[in-house]
Amino acid sequence: MSSLFSKTISLRKELKISELEFTQLRDFIYDQAGIFIASNRKYLLENRLANRLKELNLKDFGEYYYYLQYDSGRKTELNKLFEVITTNETSFYRNPPQLKVFETKVLPAVLDELRKKRSKRLRIWSAGCSTGEEPYTLAMIISEVLGSELSSWNIKITANDLSERVLRSARRGEYTEYTLRTTPKEVVRKYFDNDGKIYKVKPSLKQMISFGQINLSDRVQVKRVERSEIVFCRNVIIYFDDPMKKKVINAFYDNLVPGGHLIIGHSESLHNITRAFKPVHHPGAIIYQKLE
Known part of the structure; x- marks a missing residue:
């Protein structure tokens, strides 16, 4: 012994x-x-x-x-x-006040601007997508906002993460009841197929999203991402020191079209990182807009 x-x-x-x-x-x-x-x-x-x-x-x-x-x-x-x-704690409809601003303010404004340009091509980048909950949530919100108009739009959500393991899970699009605990019940019924204890994302949502591995510190990889109207990077830059934060935020700035929107974690801030974005204050959220 x-x-x-x-x-x-x-x-x-x-x-x-x-x-x-x-x-x-x-x-x-x-x-x-x-x-x-x-x-x-x-x-x-x-x-x-x-x-x-x-x-x-x-x-x-x-x-x-x-x-x-x-x-x-x-x-x-x-x-x-x-x-x-890397820590991969996430859930569907995470931080509802922020997503409400995206649904009611940011997305409609972006769609209206595209319509004025006679364009129906929308690009969103979900950087640090983990097991897929964020990009799938965005796809659901877009579907709700566009309604019957959805089929006439060319929409692509580029969803990236550093971990190939979480990306494999994201591509499968299979979740448990616990993962969906913060998701409105009517949304679950509409966008998931229930197979016993497993909930599978409907193919119509999957086709809006392109999953791929990316290292945000790799300038070449980052530059390959299509230019976006909106970038989501929530609860990611907390893992970086100040020089790396500046590098990543500059990459998002370069990726965004003029007037594009950057959405970071509600506890994160661009204060002392960059002044290239205009902070737009909404109830429950700050959205950063690229200056024209």
């Missing part, structure tokens, strides 16, 4: 991250994804990566750092790393 106990203690010691290992991995993650992990969150890296070390049969975080740089499986492992360091 004492031998087993000592092995357990030994294993725990092996999985402790040193200051050097933490610095190496933190800097590597920042270089790869722009995600900054502060020194007081060392425990987070240690806890989340412990299972990766066990699975790869590596004895310490130094070996893992070496693996990420030189092993033949490093590309696959990089995706695994992205999965464990």
Whole structure:
């Protein structure tokens, strides 16, 4: 019994991250994804990566750092790393006051502006889409606002995330009752097919959305995204330090058409990041508009 106990203690010691290992991995993650992990969150890296070390049969975080740089499986492992360091907590109709402003103010104004230009081509970018709840919610709102006019519009929601695992889930479009807990019941009935305990997004919504992996710190990848009338990037920039925030917000600015709208998390702000956007105040939400 004492031998087993000592092995357990030994294993725990092996999985402790040193200051050097933490610095190496933190800097590597920042270089790869722009995600900054502060020194007081060392425990987070240690806890989340412990299972990766066990699975790869590596004895310490130094070996893992070496693996990420030189092993033949490093590309696959990089995706695994992205999965464990990003938090993917989301739900349908998240932050209703913000979505209400999108539904009643932003979207109708954008649609009217496009109609004036005799255009029926709408592009929205959902950056950091996680398991798909946000882009599907946007597709539902667009469907409700356009109603019978929907079929005459060319609509595309580009939905991106760093994690390929959450994108696979998003593409399936299958959710549980718990995931739909904040979704109005009439919306669930209208836009989902119920298969026992699983709710499947209707094909008409799926065809409006294009899912794909993107690293927001990669300028080349970001520039490939079609120019948008509206960009959603909610609860993502909180993971970045100030230089990375500026880089990402500048990329959104470049992507948006003149007068386009940027919607970030309700607890996030562009204060001290950029003055290129005009903050438009609504009850329950601030929408940032690209100056003409």
